[in-house]
Every structure is written in structure tokens, then in C-alpha cells.
Amino acid sequence: MKKIIFLFLLLPNIILSQSFKYSSGGNPIDGEYKFAYVSSYEGGEFPYQDATIYLNKLSGGSTNLYISGTGFYMEDFSEVQVYFVFDEEDDIYISTTVSYSSDNESIFVSSFRDSKTGVRYDRGHILAKLKESNSLYMRVEDSGVKNDYMFDLSGSAKAIAFVLE
Numbered sequence: 001m002k003k004i005i006f007l008f009l010l011l012p013n014i015i016l017s018q019s020f021k022y023s024s025g026g027n028p029i030d031g032e033y034k035f036a037y038v039s040s041y042e043g044g045e046f047p048y049q050d051a052t053i054y055l056n057k058l059s060g061g062s063t064n065l066y067i068s069g070t071g072f073y074m075e076d077f078s079e080v081q082v083y084f085v086f087d088e089e090d091d092i093y094i095s096t097t098v099s100y101s102s103d104n105e106s107i108f109v110s111s112f113r114d115s116k117t118g119v120r121y122d123r124g125h126i127l128a129k130l131k132e133s134n135s136l137y138m139r140v141e142d143s144g145v146k147n148d149y150m151f152d153l154s155g156s157a158k159a160i161a162f163v164l165e
Helices: 002-016 123-132 156-164
Strands: 021-027 031-039 052-058 063-068 081-086 093-100 106-114 120-122 135-142 145-152
Touching (some): 031 156, 081 106, 081 123, 106 123
Antiparallel strands (some): 021 031, 031 052, 052 063, 063 106, 081 093, 081 135
16 A cells, blocks of 8 residues: 555656657748757746756757746846756756847856866756756756756657757
8 A cells, every 4th residue: 555655646746747859840031940848847936937948959050058937037137047957966067158038038058167176068068968867957046036947858868869960
């Protein structure tokens, strides 16, 4: 009976977790593009409860890693920091370079640094960590407001490879 109750308690997290999805598209102005994304299954506070991490590659070859659903940001006033912890490891990756979408609702991330060693990592290192890890704990902080999110990274290796090929 205890095993059944334990399994029942785990079931909602399994059902609610999101895994990586990917697709391609295009239009006459932007050309062809590929993208992959994963939505959080836990975290945030109303109205920012559903963060999504995107990776896209445009027909010109440029790639973007960005986060949406976490707030509204203004370049002159926002001091956003994004924190990534993979698989509950000790390493905390902190964003060093961010920019914002034209609608101020997405954060584009170019590089991170390790909080302990100070070593800087480019987007490629973070993509490798996304591909090899099972889960991601992310914090988005702006002017003292913190929102934490959990992501299931299953399917990430296939989705990221699809975008980058």
C-alpha cells in the first residue's frame, strides 16, 4: 500500500513536467528557421509562472538562446541576472551578457560565468550542458525580484541537435 501511495504522489510531477520540443518554419521575410523549446513545469509567481527557454537558428546561420515568460524588462532600468543549475550540481552559472527583445518580454543570453571560479562560458558550453543534463533549475532576478523555475530536459539532445544541424 505504501508503494502505491508513493507512486501516486510522484505521478503529478511526471504528468506536469514538460520536455523539449522542436520544429521548423519560415516566411518570406525571415526565411527558414529551426527552433527548440522547453517550458517550466514548476515555479514563478503570478503572472510569470510559465517560463520557456528557446533556441533558434535563422537561415543566415545565427543562433539565439532566449527566455520568455519571466517578466517585462527595460534595458535602461533592468539589471537581470539569470542563474542555471544543472542536475542539482554544485556549479552555478550566472549570465554575464543579456539583451532584451523589442517587446521587452524576452531575455537573450550570450554568455555565463561560473559563480565559484569566475570562468566565462559561451552559449556553446551552456547548450552542451542542456544536452547532457536531466533537469535545470533556473532563477531570473531583476532589481531584487526573484523567480525560480524547474525544467525537465528530456529530449534536449535530439532537439538541440535538430536546431544546430
